[in-house]
Amino acid sequence: MTLKAAALTATDGAVPVAHVRRPGAVRTASRRRIAVLMPDLGGGGVQKMTLALAAAFSAHGHEVDLVVYHVEGELEAMVPPQLGVHPLRPNSRLVARLLPLLADPLGLPRLLLPVLLTRRPARTLVYLADLARYLRERRPDALLAAAPHQNLEAVWAKRLAGVPTRLLISERTVPSQVLPTSDLWRNRFLPPLMHRTYQQADVIVSVSEALGDDLAKLTGIPRQRITAIYNPVVGPEIERLVAEPVDHPWFAPDQPPVILGMGRLSDQKDFPTLIRAFAKVRARRRARLVIFGSAKDAAKTELRRGEIKALAERLGVGTDVDAPGFTANPFAYMARAALFVLSSRYEGLPGVLIQAMATGCPVVSTDCPSGPMEILDNGRFGPLVPVGDVEGIAAAIEQVLDHPLPREVLKGRARAFSVERAVRRYLEVLFGEEAAVPDVAEA
Known part of the structure; x- marks a missing residue:
């Protein structure tokens, strides 16, 4: 043989x-x-x-x-x-x-x-x-x-x-x-x-x-x-998923606005920059930050979640930052969030950014290679900020919180990625x- x-x-x-x-x-x-x-x-x-x-x-x-x-x-x-x-x-x-x-x-x-x-x-x-x-x-x-x-x-x-x-x-x-x-x-x-x-x-x-x-x-x-x-990215099941209940108390209607991050808990997603930007926003207004995601295994996930909480504590926003782990239905949370932020250092075509827009959630993104510029049409559908720019992300968050795009406009753009x-x-x-x-x- x-x-x-x-x-x-x-x-x-x-x-x-x-x-x-x-x-x-x-x-x-x-x-x-x-x-x-x-x-x-x-x-x-x-x-x-x-x-x-x-x-x-x-x-x-x-x-x-x-x-x-x-x-x-x-x-x-x-x-x-x-x-x-x-x-x-x-x-x-x-x-x-x-x-x-x-x-x-x-x-x-x-x-x-x-x-x-x-x-x-x-x-x-x-x-x-x-x-x-x-x-x-x-x-x-x-x-x-x-x-x-x-x-x-x-x-x-x-x-x-x-x-x-x-x-x-x-x-x-x-x-x-x-x-x-x-x-x-x-x-x-x-x-x-x-x-x-x-x-x-x-x-x-x-x-x-x-x-x-x-x-x-x-x-x-x-x-x-x-x-x-x-x-x-965008399928007919999104309307059903958006309507499902959520079990996190911060997403209740009477709570402060929630800024949402989501993705693999890895260096690529650069969640520390998002947390630092959130701390600057929190110093000026009421808000909360929730980061959903997991790492490659359970042990790594717990390590990364611990790092997120430790950084938030050092910045004085520990009670306003949560990292619950993986969620099977991100759409329900996106629809109830005030804003989604993509803080990545690099991507391909970040589906999570499109998913947020498909629920009508306003967005902010780093102008990382590649994808966000195409998705947001050079900033037409959400601010683009240089990678790692803490001050820029903080300013963009406040800009969008104060002047969000209409939800139907964001949903319409997301349908290009159906x-x-x-x-x-x-x-x-x-x-x-x-x-x-x-x-x-x-x-």
Whole structure:
């Protein structure tokens, strides 16, 4: 048996891949099997947008497989039952390290530093063999992936499997802000590998025009190869979610105005700058700050929440700042908040900013790369403030609290980022099926 064949059949003692399939599903010319690759079911923005897109494909009559490295996380209970969930199993690390070379022997010079010679290759690489096996067995019409390592692995898996599956890879976060200064040495050598490998995909998507510009500049991929498609953020379920009750006493009608922050508890979101800006606002007027979000695990979440509370205490606003953790329904809180603030250092297309606008909540955002400038139309729908500018964020918060835009104006802008528009564009670039998508009322 060849090394390639052994790699694609090795099991490490694991059970066969579980196939969960919608009863009676039969593929036709208009009904496609679409596989969506996810690292896990955590509550991060990439996972939320990927799951929303998968659900939208299913709602349009396609058979959808969630192909997941780790079937765990805050979104596990939110996976629609009609989606097939296919957990992948790991292979040996030695075999995993060699598979990219077997998939693309001519790519050896660019594989050396980020894959073959690095002491610690990407953790998800051990799932490459089983991803290739999934493609050979299930033969989906299309495979979608997001984020650099999953994108690379999707390309290699398709080559190893030898299937005609249409492959769409996408970037969701500005690579120039993540890769060149990464703490992981291997990531600093990814751009040349991305240049070669990404162009073997059928479609390359960025979630904003600015992110597409950044990806092309960093990797040297021709800009015309990159298609910008906004994330599927606004769906018809928002009105129902907005109406759900909230269990936080600060959101009651008779309470001081609540300023809302939300997102992964990480350095990227720069919540310390938001807290410092809030302290300046609080010195001049009554207000409260609530930051929803979690980190990569329970221990890290508690550590980050403790840091938020400690900083608030040092600034003298400890009784007016809360960090409750993850919420499955952010819309209900957004609709009741006086203001939402995005304080990020970088983004791709921040869905949480669009979600807030979709509920009618006024917004303030840093002018970070990339996305906020496109979403807010150069400040037309909310102030844009330099990254890390405490005084600027404080001033913008007070400006919007005093003179908020009408809620219907914000909701109207958010509809440009609807699920329907996104799914139409994805099906068009994958299959040329824009005309075949049924008309469904947008949110």
